[in-house]
Amino acid sequence: MAYVIQGETGDWELVIGLEVHAQVTSNSKLFSGAATNFGAEPNTQVSLVDAAMPGMLPVINEKCVEQAVRTGLGLKAQINLTSVFARKNYFYADLPQGYQISQFEFPIVGEGEVILDMPDGSTRTVGIERLHLEQDAGKSLHDQHPSKSFIDLNRAGVCLMEIVSKPDMRSPEEAAAYVTKLRSILRYLGSCDGNMAEGSMRCDVNVSVRKAGEPYRTRAEIKNVNSIRFVQQAIDYEARRQIDVYEDGGQVVQETRLFDSVKGETRSMRSKEMAHDYRYFPDPDLLPLKLTQAFVDGIKATLPELPDEKKERFIKDYGLSHYDAGVLVAEQANADFFEAVAKGRDPKLACNWVMGDFAAAQNKQSRSIDNPVVSAENLGGLVDLIADNTISGRIAKEVFELMVETGKAPAVLVEEKGLKQVTDTGAIESAIDAVLAANPDKVADYKGGKDKLFGFFVGQVMKNTGGKANPALVNDILKAKLA
Amino acid sequence: MTKLINLTMAEARKALAAKEFTAVELVDAHIKQAEKAKPLNAFVTETFDLAREQAKASDVRIAKGEAGAMEGLPIGMKDLFCTEGVRTTACSKILSNFVPPYESTVSANLKKAGAVTIGKTALDEFAMGSSNMTSAFGNVENPWKRKSDPSVKLVPGGSSGGSASAIASRSVMAATGTDTGGSIRQPAAFCGIVGIKPTYGRCSRWGVVAFASSLDQAGPMTRSVRDAAIMLGSMAGHDPKDSTSAPLPLPNFEAALTGDIRGLKVGIPKEYRPDGLSSEIQALWDNGIAMLKDAGATPVEISLPHTKYALATYYIIAPAECSSNLARYDGLRYGQRVEGKTLDEMYAKSRAAGFGKEVRRRILVGTYVLSAGYYDAYYAKAQKVRRLIADDFAKAFQTVDVILTPTAPSAAFGMGETDDNPVTMWLNDVFTIPTSMAGLPGLSLPAGLSADGLPLGLQLIGRPFDEETVLRVADVMEKAVGFNALPAFVEA
Numbered sequence: 004m005a006y007v008i009q010g011e012t013g014d015w016e017l018v019i020g021l022e023v024h025a026q027v028t029s030n031s032k033l034f035s036g037a038a039t040n041f042g043a044e045p046n047t048q049v050s051l052v053d054a055a056m057p058g059m060l061p062v063i064n065e066k067c068v069e070q071a072v073r074t075g076l077g078l079k080a081q082i083n084l085t086s087v088f089a090r091k092n093y094f095y096a097d098l099p100q101g102y103q104i105s106q107f108e109f110p111i112v113g114e115g116e117v118i119l120d121m122p123d124g125s126t127r128t129v130g131i132e133r134l135h136l137e138q139d140a141g142k143s144l145h146d147q148h149p150s151k152s153f154i155d156l157n158r159a160g161v162c163l164m165e166i167v168s169k170p171d172m173r174s175p176e177e178a179a180a181y182v183t184k185l186r187s188i189l190r191y192l193g194s195c196d197g198n199m200a201e202g203s204m205r206c207d208v209n210v211s212v213r214k215a216g217e218p219y220r221t222r223a224e225i226k227n228v229n230s231i232r233f234v235q236q237a238i239d240y241e242a243r244r245q246i247d248v249y250e251d252g253g254q255v256v257q258e259t260r261l262f263d264s265v266k267g268e269t270r271s272m273r274s275k276e277m278a279h280d281y282r283y284f285p286d287p288d289l290l291p292l293k294l295t296q297a298f299v300d301g302i303k304a305t306l307p308e309l310p311d312e313k314k315e316r317f318i319k320d321y322g323l324s325h326y327d328a329g330v331l332v333a334e335q336a337n338a339d340f341f342e343a344v345a346k347g348r349d350p351k352l353a354c355n356w357v358m359g360d361f362a363a364a365q366n367k368q369s370r371s372i373d374n375p376v377v378s379a380e381n382l383g384g385l386v387d388l389i390a391d392n393t394i395s396g397r398i399a400k401e402v403f404e405l406m407v408e409t410g411k412a413p414a415v416l417v418e419e420k421g422l423k424q425v426t427d428t429g430a431i432e433s434a435i436d437a438v439l440a441a442n443p444d445k446v447a448d449y450k451g452g453k454d455k456l457f458g459f460f461v462g463q464v465m466k467n468t469g470g471k472a473n474p475a476l477v478n479d480i481l482k483a484k485l486a
Numbered sequence: 487m488t489k490l491i492n493l494t495m496a497e498a499r500k501a502l503a504a505k506e507f508t509a510v511e512l513v514d515a516h517i518k519q520a521e522k523a524k525p526l527n528a529f530v531t532e533t534f535d536l537a538r539e540q541a542k543a544s545d546v547r548i549a550k551g552e553a554g555a556m557e558g559l560p561i562g563m564k565d566l567f568c569t570e571g572v573r574t575t576a577c578s579k580i581l582s583n584f585v586p587p588y589e590s591t592v593s594a595n596l597k598k599a600g601a602v603t604i605g606k607t608a609l610d611e612f613a614m615g616s617s618n619m620t621s622a623f624g625n626v627e628n629p630w631k632r633k634s635d636p637s638v639k640l641v642p643g644g645s646s647g648g649s650a651s652a653i654a655s656r657s658v659m660a661a662t663g664t665d666t667g668g669s670i671r672q673p674a675a676f677c678g679i680v681g682i683k684p685t686y687g688r689c690s691r692w693g694v695v696a697f698a699s700s701l702d703q704a705g706p707m708t709r710s711v712r713d714a715a716i717m718l719g720s721m722a723g724h725d726p727k728d729s730t731s732a733p734l735p736l737p738n739f740e741a742a743l744t745g746d747i748r749g750l751k752v753g754i755p756k757e758y759r760p761d762g763l764s765s766e767i768q769a770l771w772d773n774g775i776a777m778l779k780d781a782g783a784t785p786v787e788i789s790l791p792h793t794k795y796a797l798a799t800y801y802i803i804a805p806a807e808c809s810s811n812l813a814r815y816d817g818l819r820y821g822q823r824v825e826g827k828t829l830d831e832m833y834a835k836s837r838a839a840g841f842g843k844e845v846r847r848r849i850l851v852g853t854y855v856l857s858a859g860y861y862d863a864y865y866a867k868a869q870k871v872r873r874l875i876a877d878d879f880a881k882a883f884q885t886v887d888v889i890l891t892p893t894a895p896s897a898a899f900g901m902g903e904t905d906d907n908p909v910t911m912w913l914n915d916v917f918t919i920p921t922s923m924a925g926l927p928g929l930s931l932p933a934g935l936s937a938d939g940l941p942l943g944l945q946l947i948g949r950p951f952d953e954e955t956v957l958r959v960a961d962v963m964e965k966a967v968g969f970n971a972l973p974a975f976v977e978a
Contacts, residue, residue, distance in 0.1 A: 051588060055814040057581065058568045058590060058693040060728050090810050092856070094833055101813020152829075154818075282856035284865060287700035287807050289729050 006174035008212070010246045015212045017242050018219055019178050020170035021234075022207040023185060024163045025195040026139070027070045033138050033162035034061030034104060041201050045144075045155035053160040055099035060288050063088075067162040068292065070194040071111050071136050072302050074164055077192045077309055078131050080115025082299050086135075088289045092282040097141035097154050105137035105165075107283045111292065117168070117188070118311055119180040120329040129181050130169035139163050158202075164195070170209065170219065175235035182206060182231050187310050187333050199230050206234055210241045211255070221255045225269050228262050237262040241269045313338055321350035327358060336372040343379035348386050356382060360403050377406045385413040395474055398422050425472045428480065431464070434472065435481055438463040449485060457481070490515040491656035495559050495713040498659065502548055502558055509548065509558025513541035513602050516560040520604060520657035523975065526627045528642075528652040529605040530565045531573050537604040544600050555720050557600030562652045562661030565606035566613055567593045567704070568693040576695045577621035578611045580815045580822045580840025590693025591725045592662060592704045599720035607661055608648030611842045612812065613669055613697045616914040618647030619901065620844040628677055628898050629655040629975035633939035636974060640898040640940070643673030643914075649707050650677035654973050660708040660717050664694060666701045667800050668894075668918025671930035674707055675893035675943025678932040678971065680714050680960070681707040683918075685951045686925035687732035688718075690725030698807040699730070701800075701922050711931060711961040715739035718953065734951060742954035743961040748782030750959065753886035757793040758917060767892045767942065770934050774890055774944045777966040778959070786886050790878040795871050796920040801912060802855050802868035803923075808845075809852025815840060847908065876924040883949050888959050891917050893930040893943035917945060927953045931960050932969040941971065 007014040032039060035052035052059045075082050089107035112134035119127045141159035145152050166185065172178045186204060189195040196203050206229070211222035223245070225237050240262075245255045259278070260269040285291075308316070310332045317328035317338075331354070332338045345353035364376045377385075385402060388394045394402060394417055405416045417423055425431060438460055439446055449456040464477050490512055493501070498512060517534045537560065544558035568574045568586035575581045593603070610620040618626040618641055626647045628640040642651040646663030650673035653661055663670035665683035674681030682705045689704040696702060706717035719739045725731040754775060759768070775785050817823030817836030824839050826832035841849070855864035882889065894914055904910050921928040927950075930943040944963070948956035 054819055056568075056586070056588070056820070057574070057576070057584065057695045057814070058586075058691070060692050062727060062729050092810050092813060094813065094816065094830075096818060096829055099814060099819060101816065102810055280858045282810070282853065282858075282861075284806060284810070284856055284861070287698070287730075288696075 006176070008242055008246060011250050013214065015242070015246050016215055017173055017175075017238065018170050018211045018213060018222070019172035019174075019238055020209040020222075021168045021172070021178060021181060022209070023166045023168075023182065024139075024205045024207070025074075025166060025189055025197075026203040027067050027136075027162040027164055028193060028195055029064060029066045029070060029162055031064055031066075032160040033064055033067050033136065035160050037160065039161050043157055045153070045157060048157040049159065053099065053156055055101070061104060061286075063289065063292065064162065067136060068111070068294070069302060070162075071134060071164055072294065072299055073192050073306065074166075074189065074194045075112035075115065075134055076299075076303050076306055077188050077194075078112070078115035078117060078134065078166075080131055080134065081113035082294070083109065083111055083113055084294045084296065084299070085109065086111040086292045088136075088286045088292065089283045090286045093279045095140070096152060097143045097156070097159065099141070099156065099159060103138050103140065104286055104289070106135035109291075110135035117181060117184050119177060119184055120314075120333075121176070121180055124325040124329065127177060127180075129171040129177070132167040132169050134164055134166045137163050137165055175238040178208065178238055179231050179235050182234055183333070184310070191307055191309050191335050202229065205229050208234060208237055208241075210238055210245070212242050212245045212249070221257050223255065223258055223260050223269070225260045225262050226272060230264075233262060233264050236264075236267050237269055240267060244269065307335070321345060321354070323350065323354055327354050330358060334372065340372055340375065340379050344383045344386065346383070348383060349390055352386050352389065353383070356386060360400060364403075364407050377403070377410075381406055381412050388413055388417060392424060392426065392473060393417060394422055394424050395470070398424065398470055401470075422471060425468055426476060428476060431468070431472050431476050431480055434464050434467050435460075435477070435484055438467065439484065446485070457485070460485075491519050493659070494710045495556065495659050495708065495716055496710065498559060499557070499716075503553065509541040509544035509602070510538065512558060513537050513560045513604065516656070516658055517604055519655065520652070523629070523652070523655040523657045526629060526651050526655055526975070527624050528607055528626055528648045528655065528657060529562070530575055530577060530608050530621075530623050530648070531606040533572055533603060533605050536572070537602050540602045544602060547600065554598065554600030555716060556596065559601050559660070560604050560658050561596065561601045562605055562607040562649050562658040563593055563603045564609055564646055564649050564662045564664060566609060566664050566695045567662060568695065569593055569603070569606065572606065574606065574695070575623070576612045577609050577623050578815075578840065578842070578845065579622045580817070580836070581695075582622065582822060584820055586693070588693060591690035591727065592694065592721045595721050595723065596662070596717075601720065604658060605652075607646070607652050609669075610645035610647070611845050612695065612808070613645040613664055613666060613702075614808070614844050614848055615644040616668070616672055616911055617641040617899075617901075617904070618644040618673075620644075620842055622842055625901055626651050627901075629973035630676075630678065630898060630940055631974035638900040640900055641676065643676035643894070643898060645669040645673075646681070646707060647673045650674055650679060650681070653677065653679050653707055653709060655975050660706060660713055662704060662721070663707045664697075664702055664704050665918075665922065665928075666697050666703075666804060667922050668915035670705050670707060671918045671928055671943070671945060672894050672914055674930040675932070675941065676898035678941030678969065678973065679707060679709050680711055680929065680931045680964075681705065682714050682718060682929040682953065682956070683922070683927065684718060684722060684953055685732070685927045687730055688927070688951065688953070689722045690728040690731045692725055692727040692731075696811040698804040699811060700807060701804060703922075711929075711957055711964045712740065712743060714929070714960075715743060715957050732951065737954055739953060739957055742958050744958060745962060745965075746782075747778065747959050747962050750783040750888065750955070751786050751886040752778050752783050752959070753788040753882050753889040754785050755788050755790045755793065755882070755889060755891060757790050758891045760916075763892075764896060766936055767895060770942050770944065771890070771892050774933055774963065777963055778890065781962050781966065783959070785890075788882040788886060788889070790875075790882060790920065792871060792874045792878050793920055796875055796923055797912065797916055799868045799871045799875070800915070800919045800923060801851070802864050803872065805848040805852030806856050806865050807852070809849045809856065812841075812845070812849055844908070872923050875920055879920075879924045879926060879947075887949075888955055889947040891945045891947065893917060893945040897936040897938065897940035897942055921945075921947050926950060927956050929956050929960050931964055931967070933963070933967050934969070935971055939971075941969075
């Protein structure tokens with residue numbers, strides 16, 4: 004079912020395209036040697052080039068180029084061996100040069116694609132229009148002084164990749180899935196840390212609405228949306244706003260809008276008439292960027308296994324469901340953790356534990372995968388104890404709790420607490436006999452047709468054995484005795 | 487001592503090595519002359535004390551046998567080169583108090599070679615002009631005088647007019663210039679000295695206040711071809727800090743002066759004889775051709791068919807780049823600020839107060855030609871024509887080794903003699919601009935005097951990165967011309 008919003012005049016379809024600004028992971032800026040660490044004291048990571056001192060010239064940082072190519076390859080995109088840096092001219096206090104060095108006509112990366120993993124396990128392909136390199140601006144601080152604005156140039160000149168999607172998304176959920184997947188790919192590649200809270204990834208969202216079968220209508224661009232949740236909220240609000248405008252007989256105007264995350268609404272920032280004329284032209288301080296195929300091939304050879312390939316492999320080699328595989332591969336560290344647990348063991352059992360009790364415990368303690376509540380080795384050990392019938396699944400949950408509490412290995416805990424499963428048929432038989440002897444009336448009822456009482460007997464046996472009796476054996480013997 | 491100021495750098499270097507005089511004496515003699523020449527207003531900032539200190543250090547190095555290629559030689563530094571701790575103004579009000587915390591690559595190279603800078607020389611504001619009359623620090627005067635009327639103050643040309651005037655008045659032995667459309671060559675011609683704009687990419691632009699990045703190129707201005715070769719060798723070289731700097735080894739330019747040009751083919755472009763070219767310039771050019779022929783070279787008529795579009799093309803590309811390059815002068819981080827109620831008002835007030843008329847004109851032209859809807863008609867088309875102009879030269883250089891043309895259409899003109907039409911002023915660069923557009927090396931050398939006693943220059947143009955042939959031919963021509971006239975100022 005396609006996602007639609009019901010208006011008074013019928014169903015409306017959404018058309019969404021995203022421009023994601025991803026900060027490239029690099030030690031220094033795109034055109035200067037200044038550092039790029041987050042959270043440094045204001046204006047401590049600023050070179051003469053970043054401050055646009057007279058006569059200063061940009062020199063390309065090869066690491067940033069490499070990261071762009073790496074990302075392009077990860078997006079299965081065309082790598083352009085010749086690209087051109089252009090100046091985007093406008094005046095603002097946090098833009099020292101009076102222009103941003105970006106790429107305009109000739110970006111370093113052309114068309115590619117991102118495959119979305121939807122919550123229902125299905126996939127959708129969103130086209131990538133282009134990826135280009137550009138400088139970030141500095142930061143204007145308007146809340147430090149009653150009448151003045153302060154400028155922090157630490158971010159000025161930091162390398163960004165602007166990744167532009169085609170207008171291929173049709174619902175807020177797809178937009179969210181796109182950002183999630185893109186973030187995952189970038190993190191796998193190591194080209195961007197994907198930290199939206201620190202501003203390493205920011206989204207500009209283009210939204211329009213239309214009736215089914217219509218060509219695209221006028222779009223609005225919502226600037227600088229900085230969380231996946233806000234992307235969804237902004238799209239939903241903006242789509243409804245546009246539908247209201249049309250249904251009230253008005254026209255949507257092409258404009259730039261801002262998302263107010265407190266009020267959950269978008270509002271006009273500047274109209275098309277007020278739009279800057281950026282006067283793009285090739286930057287004469289920089290020669291066209293020329294790459295060799297060997298350079299690109301060299302990067303290609305070092306690409307890691309990416310989420311889509313990993314997911315395929317998890318489904319094929321481990322027999323996991325699309326959903327489970329999708330969840331596990333979203334973060335490389337999670338996938339690695341799973342593989343460490345699953346190695347040489349039953350992958351489905353391993354998956355259930357990693358995605359079940361383990362994930363719950365992680366969430367409860369707000370832990371990251373680098374700091375797991377139990378080690379992959381110990382979790383694997385627990386899976387082993389279940390697989391070889393040393394403990395039952397139920398006892399395993401108990402052991403897991405103890406592992407989280409004590410950090411001890413599962414085998415040690417099972418030994419210490421005497422939780423080893425009872426598989427001695429004699430012992431189980433006598434426990435069953437005791438239960439049956441203690442409940443003659445229930446035995447009679449069962450034999451009279453109350454089948455449900457079987458569970459009661461099992462429960463009593465397990466209770467009396469401290470849960471250690473092998474449940475399968477209990478079932479078998481009990482059935483025989485009651486027959 | 488007055489004799490010291492008439493030496494070439496090559497002569498002075500030999501004498502310093504032979505301990506005939508000291509670097510301190512040489513520098514002092516020039517400082518004394520610079521003080522005498524103060525009315526010419528060639529310097530924006532004098533650094534005499536600093537120069538004396540450096541000269542002392544030079545003497546120590548000479549005594550130790552550690553002299554650099556320009557050890558102890560007093561020079562002027564165009565005030566477009568950022569100099570660490572020394573005010574750098576670009577002759578604009580907006581940078582009138584700017585003291586850079588860094589040294590440009592070219593000035594650092596010269597310092598390393600032992601050259602002693604006695605001051606920052608004046609220029610047209612941000613190097614935009616051909617008369618030195620757009621400087622925010624007053625006009626610079628040419629030390630030469632018309633025989634017919636010595637009372638008329640003549641311009642030294644521009645934009646490197648302060649450098650040219652300082653050299654011609656013997657205040658310095660040499661000076662740096664920068665050339666975007668003729669800013670080294672035209673003032674060299676007007677002041678009777680030698681100036682070479684090297685191939686684009688030969689000298690680093692790092693630390694040079696930018697005018698038009700794809701055209702700006704630093705070069706030496708001297709009183710002899712040999713001095714130009716010496717100084718170019720000390721300034722140039724690949725600089726990783728400038729992405730447009732050529733990663734090429736530096737030739738020994740002085741070694742190129744073999745005195746032998748036999749068999750060389752010299753191109754004479756027919757398009758450089760426009761209607762209305764003065765007979766004086768025409769005769770000068772013909773005379774130059776004859777000299778080269780006498781020295782064993784062969785003149786060949788060539789065609790550079792797109793020459794007539796060069797000026798118009800230049801006045802699209804250079805202002806376009808300047809409009810963007812000068813955006814950083816906004817009064818925010820350095821330079822002059824005029825407060826306003828809003829950020830935009832502060833920008834407008836600071837820039838209106840800080841930039842002169844010619845700079846404002848070019849920023850406006852440049853902003854216009856890059857605007858949406860005009861880009862294709864102007865900037866994009868100009869880039870195509872620029873390519874065609876470069877192709878013209880490339881084709882010509884398949885048959886010739888060097889090209890000879892006049893440097894400027896006239897001798898130095900008087901201050902206020904040009905009308906208010908800026909295009910008249912822009913026409914001064916009609917012979918130098920095509921070379922700049924193609925990024926080729928171009929050298930102007932004094933080739934004679936006008937009937938009114940003013941120096942006139944001829945220009946030699948070479949293949950990309952073939953400054954050696956240009957210098958070799960210029961050296962032969964210099965000897966043939968035997969230019970030894972002195973400006974009125976020096977004679978007096």
